[in-house]
Amino acid sequence: MKKTLVAVAILGALGAPAMAPANAYHRGVHDGPVLHAGNVPIGYPGEPALIDRTIRVSMVDVSDLVMSFNPDAIEIAHGETIQFVLRNEGSGPHDFVMATPEEIADHRDEMQGFDDMRHEADYAVRVEPEETRTFIWTFANEGDFEFACLIPGHYEAGMHGPLTVD
Numbered sequence: 001m002k003k004t005l006v007a008v009a010i011l012g013a014l015g016a017p018a019m020a021p022a023n024a025y026h027r028g029v030h031d032g033p034v035l036h037a038g039n040v041p042i043g044y045p046g047e048p049a050l051i052d053r054t055i056r057v058s059m060v061d062v063s064d065l066v067m068s069f070n071p072d073a074i075e076i077a078h079g080e081t082i083q084f085v086l087r088n089e090g091s092g093p094h095d096f097v098m099a100t101p102e103e104i105a106d107h108r109d110e111m112q113g114f115d116d117m118r119h120e121a122d123y124a125v126r127v128e129p130e131e132t133r134t135f136i137w138t139f140a141n142e143g144d145f146e147f148a149c150l151i152p153g154h155y156e157a158g159m160h161g162p163l164t165v166d
């Protein structure tokens with residue numbers, strides 16, 4: 001029961017900013033650059049030759065209730081191609097998912113009760129303990145996005161942060 005209440009409270013908090021990225025989505029779909037297959041509002045997989053910057057993100061779990069990403073906020077310039085280097089410093093698997101706040105909320109609903117469900121979309125990566133994974137992403141659209149780990153309980157434990165593209 002307590003877990004349900006926490007989830008509802010967080011979903012409520014996400015409600016307010018949920019409108020802004022919808023505009024970014026429509027701009028990207030209708031007026032944006034030529035879209036690659038599998039493109040999503042936040043952008044598309046980037047080319048190694050076009051990397052502008054590397055961002056290293058570590059995943060930490062102190063306990064089942066205290067988890068985090070470091071850094072806990074990411075700012076990116078519109079059009080930048082980023083190489084992410086994800087390092088799992090924790091004791092269990094963690095996901096790095098980038099999406100609009102409303103997509104994150106939808107995925108969290110789907111994930112509840114499915115511990116083994118994996119998100120293997122272009123913008124979602126699972127990293128096992130002691131593992132490092134990299135991926136390259138081009139941020140084609142401005143907007144207020146979010147990054148998060150959607151394994152049940154991890155968002156509530158602290159694994160989420162704003163990802164701003166402007």
Ligand SMILES: [Cu+2]
Pocket residue numbers: 067093094095149150151154159
């Ligand atoms: Cu996690």
